[in-house]
Amino acid sequence: xxxxxxxxxxxxxxxxxxxxxxxxxxxxxxxxxxxxxxxxxxxxxxxxxxxxxxxxxxxxxxxxxxxxxxxxxxxxxxxxxxxxxxxxxxxxxxxxxxxxxxxxxxxxxxxxxxxxxxxxxxxxxxxxxxxxxxxxxxxxxxxxxxxxxxxxxxxxxxxxxxxxxxxxxxxxxxxxxxxxxxxxxxxxxxxxxxxxxxxxxxxxxxxxxxxxxxxxxxxxxxxxxxxxxxxxxxxxxxxxxxxxxxxxxxxxxxxxxxxxxxxxxxxxxxxxxxxxxxxxxxxxxxxxxxxxxxxxxxxxxxxxxxxxxxxxxxxxxxxxxxxxxxxxxxxxxxxxxxxxxxxxxxxxxxxxxxxxxxxxxxxxxxxxxx
Amino acid sequence: xxxxxxxxxxxxxxxxxxxxxxxxxxxxxxxxxxxxxxxxxxxxxxxxxxxxxxxxxxxxxxxxxxxxxxxxxxxxxxxxxxxxxxxxxxxxxxxxxxxxxxxxxxxxxxxxxxxxxxxxxxxxxxxxxxxxxxxxxxxxxxxxxxxxxxxxxxxxxxxxxxxxxxxxxxxxxxxxxxxxxxxxxxxxxxxxxxxxxxxxxxxxxxxxxxxxxxxxxxxxxxxxxxxxx
Numbered sequence: 260x261x262x263x264x265x266x267x268x269x270x271x272x273x274x275x276x277x278x279x280x281x282x283x284x285x286x287x288x289x290x291x292x293x294x295x296x297x298x299x300x301x302x303x304x305x306x307x308x309x310x311x312x313x314x315x316x317x318x319x320x321x322x323x324x325x326x327x328x329x330x331x332x333x334x335x336x337x338x339x340x341x342x343x344x345x346x347x348x349x350x351x352x353x354x355x356x357x358x359x360x361x362x363x364x365x366x367x368x369x370x371x372x373x374x375x376x377x378x379x380x381x382x383x384x385x386x387x388x389x390x391x392x393x394x395x396x397x398x399x400x401x402x403x404x405x406x407x408x409x410x411x412x413x414x415x416x417x418x419x420x421x422x423x424x425x426x427x428x429x430x431x432x433x434x435x436x437x438x439x440x441x442x443x444x445x446x447x448x449x450x451x452x453x454x455x456x457x458x459x460x461x462x463x464x465x466x467x468x469x470x471x472x473x474x475x476x477x478x479x480x481x482x483x484x485x486x487x488x489x490x491x492x493x494x495x496x497x498x499x500x501x502x503x504x505x506x507x508x509x510x511x512x513x514x515x516x517x518x519x520x521x522x523x524x525x526x527x528x529x530x531x532x533x534x535x536x537x538x539x540x541x542x543x544x545x546x547x548x549x550x551x552x553x554x555x556x557x558x559x560x561x562x563x564x565x566x567x568x569x570x571x572x573x574x575x576x577x578x579x580x581x582x583x584x585x586x587x588x589x590x591x592x593x594x595x596x597x598x599x600x601x602x603x604x605x606x607x608x609x610x611x612x613x614x615x616x617x618x619x620x621x622x623x624x625x626x627x628x629x
Numbered sequence: 630x631x632x633x634x635x636x637x638x639x640x641x642x643x644x645x646x647x648x649x650x651x652x653x654x655x656x657x658x659x660x661x662x663x664x665x666x667x668x669x670x671x672x673x674x675x676x677x678x679x680x681x682x683x684x685x686x687x688x689x690x691x692x693x694x695x696x697x698x699x700x701x702x703x704x705x706x707x708x709x710x711x712x713x714x715x716x717x718x719x720x721x722x723x724x725x726x727x728x729x730x731x732x733x734x735x736x737x738x739x740x741x742x743x744x745x746x747x748x749x750x751x752x753x754x755x756x757x758x759x760x761x762x763x764x765x766x767x768x769x770x771x772x773x774x775x776x777x778x779x780x781x782x783x784x785x786x787x788x789x790x791x792x793x794x795x796x797x798x799x800x801x802x803x804x805x806x807x808x809x810x811x812x813x814x815x816x817x818x819x820x821x822x823x824x825x826x827x828x829x830x831x832x833x834x835x836x837x838x839x840x841x842x843x844x845x846x847x848x849x850x851x852x853x854x855x856x857x858x
Contacts, residue, residue: 274643275686276679278725285724289717301735302728360718363689412753467750468743477836 260376261369262320268370269317272361273310279361280306287353294349297340299442316381327384332491334385335392339399339434339444339488342389347382354378392489400425402435402485405458410545414511415476416450417461419485424457425449427490429518430594434488435461439474444488448596448622450514452521462511462546494594494622496522502592502618503531507582507605509597510538513546515622516596520553520560529559530592533585536562537578537601540569579605589613596622644678647671690718745838749831760824764817771813778806 272279284302288295298305312333319326355374359366406418425433429452434444450460466472496504496519504523506516513536523529538544544564554562565574565581574581578601582588593609595602602621610616650671655661694715781802 270643273645274679274682276644276683278679278683281725281728282721285721285728286717289720289724301732303732303736361686363686364693412750465746467746468739468741470739470742473742473746477832 260373264370265373265377266317266320268358268362268365268374269313271365272358273314275361277306277310279357280309282360283309283353283357286356287349290353291346291349294346297342297442330381330384331388334388335489336434336491337385338389338392339436339486340442341398344386347386351375351378351382396489397423399436400433400487400489402487404479404481404483404485407480407483409476411542413465413476413543414545415463415465415479416545417463417475417479418458419461419487420456420458421487422457425453425459425487425490427453427459428495429453429522430494430496430515431490431492432515433490435471435475436486437471437474437479438484439478440471443471445471446491448492448515448518449490450517452518452525460514462514464511492622494519494596494620496594497592497620498522498526500592500618501530502590504533505582505588505591505593505609506532506534507578507593507595507597508534508536509578509601510543512595512597512602512622514596516594517546517550519594523559524553524557529557531559531561533561533563533591535565535578535582537565537567537581537597539567541566541571577601577604579608583608583612587612589615591618593619594621595619644675644682647678648675742838745835749835752831753828756824756827760820763820767813767817771810774806774809778802 281302284298284306315329316326319329355371355378358374359371362370400421400423402419402421404417405420406416408416410416427433427449429449432446432448435447436442436444447461447463450462451458461475463472463475465476492515494515506520508516516534520532520534523532534550536544536547536550544566547562547564550562550564554560563574563581563585564571565576565578567577568575578597582605588609589612591614593606593614595605606619606621609619648671785799
């Protein structure tokens with residue numbers, strides 16, 4: 260298998276943009292019509308997912324260890340869609356037919372063999388991970404909403420009972436599918452540390468035009484059933500570093516950090532924690548009372564609410580500005596979650612202030628699902 | 630004719646090159662282009678390049694097909710206008726175009742629901758703002774009256790009302806103030822209830838709208854701004 264040749268041909272294929280995944284799915288659905296119902300009506304996002312995954316695989320070939328981690332997650336993640344081993348073969352055939360189509364006359368037996376080998380490798384890792392997973396876990400967890408609280412116009416808090424018990428580490432997230440929006444899965448972080456009664460909390464922010472977030476905030480009530488995928492994500496509390504902690508949460512980015520905060524309350528020797536909780540306006544600080552209660556119970560915790568605009572008896576301004584204005588955080592472990600822009604802004608400002616990059620942990624949704 | 634003739638082996642400008650291009654910003658105080666229109670133009674150029682590349686590729690395929698057909702005729706193998714592969718590619722194209730149409734419908738519906746939410750939010754902010762203003766006004770008025778009453782009371786301090794007439798006047802004043810406070814409390818309550826009802830109406834409508842929209846397609850996350858909805 261000639262990696263340089265694969266990369267070269269992929270670069271050419273990629274020049275055709277969205278036509279490539281469009282051709283692939285049309286080819287797949289024509290040859291295997293039974294696969295069509297596994298996908299949502301609109302395939303736009305789906306195609307972008309496929310391209311992202313292909314790019315990750317092709318560019319990750321040089322770092323096989325992390326590529327394997329990525330592919331194993333991808334394989335496990337595909338179980339909830341009902342993907343079977345037979346589907347991998349169908350996908351492989353259509354993928355090769357698509358590549359052949361876009362390579363034109365530069366497609367030959369050698370290149371085809373290279374791509375076939377590469378795909379078999381990828382499919383092998385994914386199916387192996389899926390099979391191992393199958394022995395221990397269901398394809399998806401059945402969730403039932405036990406409480407639905409609309410905290411603000413934009414934010415709802417869902418308490419969900421998952422069956423069987425959902426295993427996860429604070430900071431992780433799961434894909435959730437609402438019966439109102441079949442085959443559309445969105446990732447939400449658990450907002451609590453694992454509980455005795457097996458319930459988890461999700462903080463859902465209504466995204467304008469967001470199909471799933473709208474269903475979960477407005478068209479969901481106690482009793483609604485949800486499907487839940489396996490826990491994923493690498494955001495974890497480092498309990499061994501001995502360093503104090505800085506947490507920066509923008510809006511519902513609070514969820515994974517609150518889960519980790521609960522984890523800290525269970526530690527023998529909790530580190531000092533500063534939690535900055537920011538929102539657009541005072542109304543957006545949807546969980547401030549419970550955070551302040553937590554801070555009142557625990558001396559090691561300081562909660563600093565900030566808003567970007569409007570009336571507020573506290574800090575106003577960009578979250579990154581407020582955090583850095585507090586001074587030197589370079590001896591902390593930092594955990595940041597929220598809107599991409601705010602996360603990147605805060606991370607780079609902290610790094611510029613002398614905080615080693617290895618001590619900055621952000622909510623990482625870097626994987627995707629075809 | 631050698632393979633791959635429409636690709637040049639030399640490094641050429643690709644759509645991705647165009648999309649990834651960045652230029653250093655000008656220093657403050659000097660003239661530079663507004664970034665937004667430049668980005669929009671770059672996006673247009675990128676889309677156009679992809680379109681051209683695809684058009685060129687399908688023309689190339691058409692040329693190859695016709696060439697095969699002519700060669701086939703020359704060698705006595707009578708050309709077939711559409712081979713089995715051609716028919717499949719044709720079907721793929723039709724399905725692709727149908728998919729694009731479906732995507733567009735979903736995107737439109739989603740954009741519409743997005744606009745509805747935005748409007749509802751703006752409407753709610755407006756109602757809340759007005760309510761706040763109104764409440765502030767009522768409060769201020771009540772405080773002014775209370776202050777006036779206090780000042781009046783202070784002025785009479787030490788001089789209890791001597792005559793029946795004076796006593797009656799003070800009692801009347803007190804009764805008036807009590808009624809005033811009751812009426813305003815009532816007024817505020819009704820007003821607040823009305824505001825809440827309006828917001829509830831909006832919520833119900835919005836919920837109905839959310840139920841009626843049949844679709845979906847992905848957006849960024851959840852918390853997942855990082856993948857997008």
